[in-house]
Amino acid sequence: MKKYEIGFIIKPTLDEVKTKELIAKLKDIYVVAGSNIIDEFDMGKRELAYEIEKNKTGYYYFHVVETEADSNKEFERICRISEDVLRFMVINVSHVEGSTLDMLRK
Numbered sequence: 001m002k003k004y005e006i007g008f009i010i011k012p013t014l015d016e017v018k019t020k021e022l023i024a025k026l027k028d029i030y031v032v033a034g035s036n037i038i039d040e041f042d043m044g045k046r047e048l049a050y051e052i053e054k055n056k057t058g059y060y061y062f063h064v065v066e067t068e069a070d071s072n073k074e075f076e077r078i079c080r081i082s083e084d085v086l087r088f089m090v091i092n093v094s095h096v097e098g099s100t101l102d103m104l105r106k
Helices: 016-032 069-081
Strands: 002-010 036-052 055-067 085-092
Touching: 002 016, 002 036, 002 069, 016 036, 016 055, 016 069, 055 069, 055 085, 069 085
Parallel strands: none
Antiparallel strands: 002 055, 002 085, 036 055
16 A cells, blocks of 8 residues: 545535535545544635636545555546545655645644
8 A cells, every 4th residue: 555645625605514524425435445544634714716617615535545456546536526626736756755734734
């Protein structure tokens, strides 16, 4: 298994309950696949660098996971289908020591 950093931005128009449900749904993709979630970071609502689909803010969430590539494909498929996910990224960080989210926490 390789280590990946996964980040996504959710539409700010969702209420808090729906946002938490979507985060849980996306996280469950990896849990069901038997992946190991190493680290999580909830940045909350932040201003975007540029407008995406007429949204000026978004809800940022990141996690680091040890998983197989198949789980990432399913995650990407669900994110593309969901209208509530503005952007997402999956980065292979197997070569990086420790958690890459520590930089965001500062």
